[in-house]
Amino acid sequence: MSFRLAAALIAALAAAPAVAQEAAPGAPEWRHGLSLFGDVKYPPDFKHFDYVNPDAPKGGRVRLGTYGTFDSLNGFIPRGNRAAGLNLLYDTLLEDALDEPATEYGLVAESVRYPPDYSSVTYRLRPEARFNDGKPITPEDVVWSFETLKRIDPLRARYYADVKKAEVTGEREVTFTFAGPGNRELPQITGQIPVLPKHWWEGTDAEGKKRDIEEGTLEKPLGSGPYRIKEFTPGRSIAYERVPDYWAAKLPVRIGTNNFGEMRYEYFRDMTVLVEGFKGDQFDYREENSAKNWATAYQFPAVSEKRVLLEKFKDSQSGRMQAYAFNMRRDKFKDWRVRKAFNLAFDFEEINKSIMYGQYVRIDSYYFGTELAAKGLPEGREKEILESVRDKVPPEVFTAEYRNPVGGSPEATRKNLREAVDLLKQAGWSVTRDGGKPALKNAAGEAFRVEFIYQDPSSERILSFYKPALERLGVEVSLRQLDDSQYINRIRSFDFDMVTVGWGQSLSPGNEQRDMWGSQSADVPGSQNFGGIKDPAIDALIEKIVYAKDREELTAATHALDRVLLAHWYVVPQFTSVEDRTARWDRFSRPEKLPPRGSLFPTVWWWDAEKAKAVGGRP
Secondary structure (H helix, E strand, O other): OOOOOOOOOOHHHHHOOOOOOOOOOOOOOOEOEEEOOOOOOOOOOOOOOOOOOOOOOOOOEEEEEEEOOOOEOOOOOOOOOEOOOHHHHOOEOEEEOOOOOOEEEEOOEEEEEOOOOOOEEEEEEOOOOEOOOOOEOOHHHHHHHHHHHHHHOHHHHHHOOOEEEEEEEEOOEEEEEEOOOOOOOHHHHHHHOEOOOHHHHOOEOOOOOEOOOOOOOOOOOOOOOOEEEEEEEOOOEEEEEEOOOOOOOOOOOOOOOOOOOEEEEEEEOOHHHHHHHHHOOOOOEEEOOOHHHHHHOOOOHHHHOOOEEEEEEOEOOOEEEEEEEEOOOOHHHOOHHHHHHHHHOOOHHHHHHHHOOOOOEEOOOOOEOOOOOOOOOOOHHHHHHHHOOHHHOOOHHHHOOOOOOOOOOHHHHHHHHHHHHHHHHHOOEEEEEEOOEEEEEEOOOOEOEEEEEEOOOOHHHHHHHHHHHHHHOOOEEEEEEOOHHHHHHHHHOOOOOEEEEEEEEOOOOOOHHHHHHOHHHOOOOOOOOOOOOOOHHHHHHHHHHHOOOOHHHHHHHHHHHHHHHHHOOOEEEOEEOOOEEEEEEOOEEOOOOOOOEOOOOOOOOEEOHHHHHHHOOOO
């Protein structure tokens, strides 16, 4: 969701190459790029990223399938269902380099500088930067975008809480001043703010009505990016066309990207129909997150004929935690023993074997898949950091490595359930018999009831295995599938017992950790603190991450936070595949060597007319 990067730099950042520009004596140097890991890879005069084909042909059309619906073309408000692909409309000050972790180069900004104490950052805008109506992008647009988005979007308000103000400081310069020194990610993540056209949003529509950025709209918005909206049918489809005179098309950060003449998103209200839609050539590319589908749904003639290609891609620069989250705002989930008991009842090994074709591994870290995942016992700098909160964390943080319960056999299942019963009893819940069935009740005779809500009907396959195990403990379990609007509203308002959620992580966690686990976000509607975590030790460890002085300290602080989060049993971790599973109609080509960031489709791919002719089907 990201606001793509997060805190943690190393002191070597100050040595990053700079664009040779004038600077007052003693003033910070102007730089063409920033990295949270030290020096940047590409020099000031680089021509294009190594992972693109600079000669990729432009044109053709790609169709993508998506689940759900949409009712708004305003992608900046938390209400409503925004259309897929709206990020294609807007440029940012800086642009990600996909072959360097946590590194960005100038897009709307030609250069950037900040003082040694990281107390502010100044961007110099490119004189040629334009919105798609031809009007220049100005520092006033940047200031207005920042102030507006921070005001109307609670997530951005929390993410940029330490940015005190933005102001115009030159003809083409804008400066962000921070609340204090030492937050090393802020000079970079301010560059991720989408720059919006102030003049358009403060203007009127075709009917003379004043626009309101705080409201949903189906008016095609003005952007500055490589695409604009071509046409749409609310809730069903939306198509974007490449801007023919896109101002940044020849910049090094844009060469070889955004190659398609048209990008189209087709909406499906049923996941089964969506998969069948792909097989029926109603759209071109799909990332498959269902093990069952991957094993059984792609055995159709176009695959055997090689007109549809199945391919896996690795992403080694992103971490993840996907889990059933407890809503600890509800009393029944406040005790860690109850939460651990629920984990003991989740037999991943049996589920993986029975219905997931053995394709998954169990997640055992909030930063799973990265070097930031805690392993073994704490030592060195990590242990020093944990000592600072020793009196506030579970003692096993220092003595035991976190491990999920292991099932997969009747003996293991019985052992885990017996331990779960003991924990529930210690927490004040006892199993009694009610009509022959076990019933879990507290001292007041209140039954333990839990409702799982979900949007994707495929979730029920997993829950159908989990539900009987919980019922053996005496828990009354109900499963409820919701439509898009109901589901989103209940998640945003924290109106649930348990729900599947996911947190994505970069290699450089920082400010966004406050929104995920910090006490200040626990009761803020729409935050990522789904469980309602309020813990002073976790708050302190988050600040250690945000203000880490170098990479070593960042890694140690993240390991420490990971251990403490796991020790509280806040979630029942689910599972993941170590590879992204993709299926595509063979109408496209890509650069020979991609960075380990997944398929990067369609960002650096292009329409291949010869392949498309051989495949046949749609024009």
